Amino acid sequence: MIYPIVKYGNAVLEKPAEPVTAFDEKLKKLIADMFDSMYEAHGVGLAAPQIGISSRLAVVDVSFKEDPNAKLVLVNPQIVHTEGKQSGSEGCLSIPEFRETVTRPKKVTVRAQDAEGKWFEHTGEDLLARAFMHETDHLNGKLYIAHISALKRDLMKRKIRKMAKAGEW
Numbered sequence: 001m002i003y004p005i006v007k008y009g010n011a012v013l014e015k016p017a018e019p020v021t022a023f024d025e026k027l028k029k030l031i032a033d034m035f036d037s038m039y040e041a042h043g044v045g046l047a048a049p050q051i052g053i054s055s056r057l058a059v060v061d062v063s064f065k066e067d068p069n070a071k072l073v074l075v076n077p078q079i080v081h082t083e084g085k086q087s088g089s090e091g092c093l094s095i096p097e098f099r100e101t102v103t104r105p106k107k108v109t110v111r112a113q114d115a116e117g118k119w120f121e122h123t124g125e126d127l128l129a130r131a132f133m134h135e136t137d138h139l140n141g142k143l144y145i146a147h148i149s150a151l152k153r154d155l156m157k158r159k160i161r162k163m164a165k166a167g168e169w
């Protein structure tokens with residue numbers, strides 16, 4: 001099933017999500033649906049709150065279907081190590097049509113559980129490191145616009161309010 005993506009302004013995006021405790025068939029179905037919904041929306045990462053489910057679960061595929069090994073499921077993820085810095089353009093499926101330059105660590109190690117509940121660590125660089133930070137932020141109720149200047153953020157919020165008024169958000 002393809003879920004519609006929840007947009008900025010919905011409270012579910014700005015509250016910390018609940019830990020996942022049941023590693024059952026329902027979770028596996030949700031994970032499969034999240035990959036389908038992410039690909040449909042042309043994204044490389046999707047967190048459960050973005051489909052209106054306040055659970056600590058995210059899916060990532062920075063290869064966008066090119067490499068089956070790049071498909072990552074992050075259940076209850078925690079960032080355990082970061083190194084260096086990178087500055088680059090970042091967007092979010094929940095804030096469509098906007099992109100901003102965001103500084104993130106260059107190399108990030110995430111500790112998470114897989115669909116079976118098994119803990120693992122994965123280290124990513126560049127875009128993958130950015131995705132780990134972005135998706136883990138989502139699960140903490142934080143959006144990438146928290147990392148841009150207040151001036152840019154206010155401008156973006158004003159534009160979104162205008163679009164919402166016009167029924168375009």
Ligand code: NI
Pocket residue numbers: 091092093094134138
């Ligand atoms: Ni996002």
